[in-house]
Amino acid sequence: MVTAIVNPLVQEVLDLIGIFAFALSGALLAVRKRFDAVGIAVLAEVTALGGGVFRDLVIGAVPPVAFTDIAYFTTPLVAAAVVFFWHPRLARIRRFVLLFDAVGLGVFCVAGTVKALNFGMHPLPAVALGAATAIGGGLLRDLLSGEIPALLHPRSEIYAVPALLGSALVSILAVLHLLTPITSALAALIAVVVRLLALHYGWRAPLARGTTAQ
Amino acid sequence: MVTAIVNPLVQEVLDLIGIFAFALSGALLAVRKRFDAVGIAVLAEVTALGGGVFRDLVIGAVPPVAFTDIAYFTTPLVAAAVVFFWHPRLARIRRFVLLFDAVGLGVFCVAGTVKALNFGMHPLPAVALGAATAIGGGLLRDLLSGEIPALLHPRSEIYAVPALLGSALVSILAVLHLLTPITSALAALIAVVVRLLALHYGWRAPLARGTTAQ
Amino acid sequence: MVTAIVNPLVQEVLDLIGIFAFALSGALLAVRKRFDAVGIAVLAEVTALGGGVFRDLVIGAVPPVAFTDIAYFTTPLVAAAVVFFWHPRLARIRRFVLLFDAVGLGVFCVAGTVKALNFGMHPLPAVALGAATAIGGGLLRDLLSGEIPALLHPRSEIYAVPALLGSALVSILAVLHLLTPITSALAALIAVVVRLLALHYGWRAPLARGTTAQ
Numbered sequence: 001m002v003t004a005i006v007n008p009l010v011q012e013v014l015d016l017i018g019i020f021a022f023a024l025s026g027a028l029l030a031v032r033k034r035f036d037a038v039g040i041a042v043l044a045e046v047t048a049l050g051g052g053v054f055r056d057l058v059i060g061a062v063p064p065v066a067f068t069d070i071a072y073f074t075t076p077l078v079a080a081a082v083v084f085f086w087h088p089r090l091a092r093i094r095r096f097v098l099l100f101d102a103v104g105l106g107v108f109c110v111a112g113t114v115k116a117l118n119f120g121m122h123p124l125p126a127v128a129l130g131a132a133t134a135i136g137g138g139l140l141r142d143l144l145s146g147e148i149p150a151l152l153h154p155r156s157e158i159y160a161v162p163a164l165l166g167s168a169l170v171s172i173l174a175v176l177h178l179l180t181p182i183t184s185a186l187a188a189l190i191a192v193v194v195r196l197l198a199l200h201y202g203w204r205a206p207l208a209r210g211t212t213a214q
Numbered sequence: 215m216v217t218a219i220v221n222p223l224v225q226e227v228l229d230l231i232g233i234f235a236f237a238l239s240g241a242l243l244a245v246r247k248r249f250d251a252v253g254i255a256v257l258a259e260v261t262a263l264g265g266g267v268f269r270d271l272v273i274g275a276v277p278p279v280a281f282t283d284i285a286y287f288t289t290p291l292v293a294a295a296v297v298f299f300w301h302p303r304l305a306r307i308r309r310f311v312l313l314f315d316a317v318g319l320g321v322f323c324v325a326g327t328v329k330a331l332n333f334g335m336h337p338l339p340a341v342a343l344g345a346a347t348a349i350g351g352g353l354l355r356d357l358l359s360g361e362i363p364a365l366l367h368p369r370s371e372i373y374a375v376p377a378l379l380g381s382a383l384v385s386i387l388a389v390l391h392l393l394t395p396i397t398s399a400l401a402a403l404i405a406v407v408v409r410l411l412a413l414h415y416g417w418r419a420p421l422a423r424g425t426t427a428q
Numbered sequence: 429m430v431t432a433i434v435n436p437l438v439q440e441v442l443d444l445i446g447i448f449a450f451a452l453s454g455a456l457l458a459v460r461k462r463f464d465a466v467g468i469a470v471l472a473e474v475t476a477l478g479g480g481v482f483r484d485l486v487i488g489a490v491p492p493v494a495f496t497d498i499a500y501f502t503t504p505l506v507a508a509a510v511v512f513f514w515h516p517r518l519a520r521i522r523r524f525v526l527l528f529d530a531v532g533l534g535v536f537c538v539a540g541t542v543k544a545l546n547f548g549m550h551p552l553p554a555v556a557l558g559a560a561t562a563i564g565g566g567l568l569r570d571l572l573s574g575e576i577p578a579l580l581h582p583r584s585e586i587y588a589v590p591a592l593l594g595s596a597l598v599s600i601l602a603v604l605h606l607l608t609p610i611t612s613a614l615a616a617l618i619a620v621v622v623r624l625l626a627l628h629y630g631w632r633a634p635l636a637r638g639t640t641a642q
Contacts, residue, residue, distance in 0.1 A: 035582065
């Protein structure tokens with residue numbers, strides 16, 4: 001039933017890079033919100049694993065890999081410890097949160113779409129699920145921090161769009177039988193670059209017709 | 215194991231009506247909160263599909279129909295586009311949110327209970343799950359918008375009660391072997407009417423003894 | 429596949445005690461936030477069952493026991509009714525919330541870890557899942573009440589740490605073949621006592637290096 005499109009080891013390494021990046025983003029936000037050590041660890045875990053746990057529950061891959069592969073669970077703790085002891089001076093934090101978050105976004109939309117396709121999902125829902133994997137952790141991170149999720153409001157640069165782009169590229173590549181470790185790394189890179197360009201140039205999603213920003 | 219109580223096509227049509235209504239309610243709230251296009255689309259999707267995804271995960275119907283049936287996933291996007299381009303003038307919005315939300319509530323509590331019964335759940339938990347299907351999407355919508363869920367506080371008219379009523383009617387009809395497309399449509403209608411009457415006459419749930427409203 | 433480590437009846441009784449305690453904590457917070465009867469019932473249900481539903485979805489025990497065992501679903505309603513009619517005077521409420529919450533925490537981390545082990549999970553992820561079972565309901569309770577989860581910020585005494593301690597004790601006892609009803613009750617008691625000592629002496633988790641409290 002399950003067709004391995006990408007080498008399992010490559011998928012695990014991709015996943016762990018995304019997990020570490022997202023965990024850093026969660027832990028750094030926790031420091032910015034002045035949460036304690038437990039809050040830093042929980043926010044690192046939730047940001048890093050939330051999207052993947054959701055994906056695995058949806059595709060029926062239970063227990064989710066986050067609860068079976070020790071590396072998935074311990075990586076966010078390493079990121080939390082790094083942030084706890086060596087977090088950069090407060091002025092630099094916001095920039096780091098955004099950079100690591102972009103890396104996590106790119107890797108997760110690709111890894112999520114690949115795993116959904118591996119579990120036999122059709123290409124279109126696989127795009128949705130890949131994007132949900134990528135934005136789910138950050139959404140939970142913002143909710144737990146008491147903030148309206150950044151991806152919803154027009155004060156933040158486009159976030160879900162790069163994730164959808166990366167996921168769509170993976171599904172198109174899979175349909176064209178062109179999905180390889182190289183091409184999927186490229187899809188992730190494109191998503192990261194689009195997110196960073198959006199941050200640099202202030203690309204925002206439009207408001208509903210007739211609405212003005214707050 | 216699975217007994218089809220209601221014709222599958224009828225259930226899909228019921229589901230899609232509820233999805234469209236809930237998506238409108240989510241998208242209109244997003245406009246009211248001045249979220250951008252992405253926020254409107256995400257809130258439409260989450261409000262429309264959140265309750266059903268929860269129901270499907272609980273009964274073990276994975277992947278949830280929201281991720282396998284393209285119509286389920288694209289309908290909220292249509293509703294989001296309708297709201298984006300033709301949303302009524304701001305003064306009218308709150309009334310529309312409440313009306314469409316009531317329709318979604320009625321359809322979802324019935325569709326959720328029917329699907330739970332179809333998956334072999336006993337009538338009492340099926341009532342709980344049907345109501346959870348109906349209130350789950352709106353609850354997520356409020357959480358993502360940074361508001362305390364309307365169904366919890368005494369400033370809003372009863373919301374979970376009509377859902378429980380509709381779900382209970384379906385379970386009773388099923389036990390009496392009287393559940394047909396007609397009677398389940400009637401149960402949905404009763405839930406919608408009770409919700410609208412509650413809005414019109416300001417029916418509220420009581421506060422704990424000795425407590426006064428804020 | 430499933431090895432019964434603890435007598436199923438003992439596990440159900442443990443679960444129901446934890447459910448009642450957590451439901452009281454949720455219902456009392458709802459009264460404190462001046463939610464209505466529906467809000468009290470929903471917060472009782474979510475606080476009591478949220479962690480267990482999450483655990484069951486993760487280990488693939490669907491439908492979750494909360495939706496199949498009538499006792500699990502009705503117990504929070506009893507607690508909600510108790511609070512609705514006989515909730516203590518407002519000044520006493522905060523103390524009661526914290527006490528019952530501690531009892532729920534202790535029982536749930538143990539019951540969650542035991543069930544995860546019963547489903548064949550390895551001891552280390554079972555610790556994580558047991559702790560998630562224990563803190564999940566309270567986390568949802570705080571989110572639904574519009575508060576930043578207490579376990580994240582340094583203004584509250586350690587909460588996840590006693591849960592992790594109780595869960596770790598269960599996993600260690602299981603590895604050493606010493607897990608019995610007596611020893612698991614002891615592990616729960618230790619978690620409760622550590623939580624109550626933390627409340628009494630104001631034990632808090634440390635902040636990240638160089639950060640000062642808000």
